[in-house]
Amino acid sequence: MLSLLFRLCFLNKGLLTHRRGLARGSLYKVQEPLDIREVRNKLGEIVGVSTNWRDHIKAMEERKLLDNFLVKSQKDLPPRKMKDSYIEVLLPLGSDPSLREKYLTVQNTVRFGRILEDLDSLGGSKNFTVWFITAIFVHIDNEFWPVLDATFVMVARDSENKGPAFVNPLIPENEEEEELFRQGELNKSRRIAWSSASLLKVAPSPEERNTIHELFLSTLDPKTISFQSRVLPAKSVWMEDTKLKSLDICHPQERNIFNRIFGGFLMRKAYELGWTTACSFGGSRPFVVTVDDIMFQKPVEVGSLLFLSSQVCFTQNNYIQVRVHSEVASLQTNEHMTTNIFHFTFMSEKEVPSVFPKTYGESMLYLDGQRHFKSMSVPLILKKDYPVEP
Structure with missing residues (x-):
């Protein structure tokens, strides 16, 4: 195995x-x-x-x-x-x-x-x-x-x-x-x-904290001068409004040689949901640039319910960073467990809106998405004859 x-x-x-x-x-x-x-x-x-x-x-x-x-x-x-x-x-x-x-x-x-x-x-x-x-x-x-x-x-x-x-x-x-x-x-x-530097373990860096604070200040309503009143800047979208979800039943047809669900099937389903999220958000057919580290944390048993949740967590120019969360639920116990976190970098044919977090949790997702985007090796130049799509 x-x-x-x-x-x-x-x-x-x-x-x-x-x-x-x-x-x-x-x-x-x-x-x-x-x-x-x-x-x-x-x-x-x-x-x-x-x-x-x-x-x-x-x-x-x-x-x-x-x-x-x-x-x-x-x-x-x-x-x-x-x-x-x-x-x-x-x-x-x-x-x-x-x-x-x-x-x-x-x-x-x-x-x-x-x-x-x-x-x-x-x-x-x-x-x-x-x-x-x-x-x-x-x-x-x-x-x-x-x-x-x-x-x-x-x-x-x-x-x-x-x-x-x-x-x-x-x-x-x-x-x-x-x-x-x-x-x-x-x-x-x-x-x-x-x-070791995961935001689930340590606090953001001083530079990252300043980034989040600047994002927060840019969404305050100048008319009310209140921390509670938030307004969305022009050409922007709240992060919470970028979510898409899917549900699959894990049938025996998708099992691997070890009689668990084939990892490639999970990656395909996550990628296709991530691509759909980027397509819906950017308003054009996006192209995949990078698939960041995929860690298979838990095996997925045949017969499980597979829940996928996709969200845009960072954008820059015509780049879209999408995070897909994968979890399974057992039909016997109804217990939910995270199996994978997927990070995809897509490129749109045109400049896309900025995303803004509302909560501290979304701010951490934003910084995590920014980290994954910055880890991308080489920025890609969009070509009309690009041979691979979803």
Whole structure:
């Protein structure tokens, strides 16, 4: 079993050079890229998947026997190389009409939510890799253009998902691999620092406190000179008026190989609600720029009710920062638990209104959204031929 945290950002096409083949310019060569369906089938073969939901209890009981094969120390596992985890996957949208129907939007662009599902499948297929990068290319005019890259952190679990499991030590073989390894360590440090500075743990910085106070002062009614009388500045929206919500029943059809709800399904549903929120708020079709760290805090059981709540929490020029909160409720106990918090940065074709918080809680959401927006790697230049939409 794997826990997953991942982050991705879209690349600016104007800053990159194209490639004629998927393997060109990469560290390793592959004989032939796999089809994404082959990846899923292979993962099912490795883990052992019950093809029918009614057999899942028996399958989970049989999986307990695998605990006997777990090592007691990482020293008992042979070292692995980065090239052992390298894989290339194709989505033959041009030659497979049935697959194309699943992936295309009404605008004849690629559904990014489907890409999120594939990234989750791809991450699970390399279950001996603790940290790795995935790049996606699109085929335009007989050439491959890079579209996005994604960074994953995978946490190995035992066969019953009750505790951690050791992974093979990783040995870099050249300077480029050593740099990737160092980048992984830097990413780890970044996540620890980000968690330590969370607004759920510590107070905002002096600069952030000044920001909130300035926002508050700009909404006071000058006619009344009262802290209670608030007015909305021009070209602005109250944060509370940007919310959208959805509810899904988690059917067995959406289960993963561990008989829990597939993480890619959760990411797709959250992304599509976030995109809808940005579209409704900005008044035009937005484009995704960054998906910030996604931490899967709790597994989602089959049969649960999935509640998603989306809200615009920060804007700047034509950028829209959207936060999606995911929680599940058990039909047996009606207990609600948070499973994920998603942060999406979208870009609108035109300048969007500012958002203003009313309460202290909304002010913290505003600052958190601002932090996530500032962590975005490179501002994107909007292109009319942008190939990926929701």
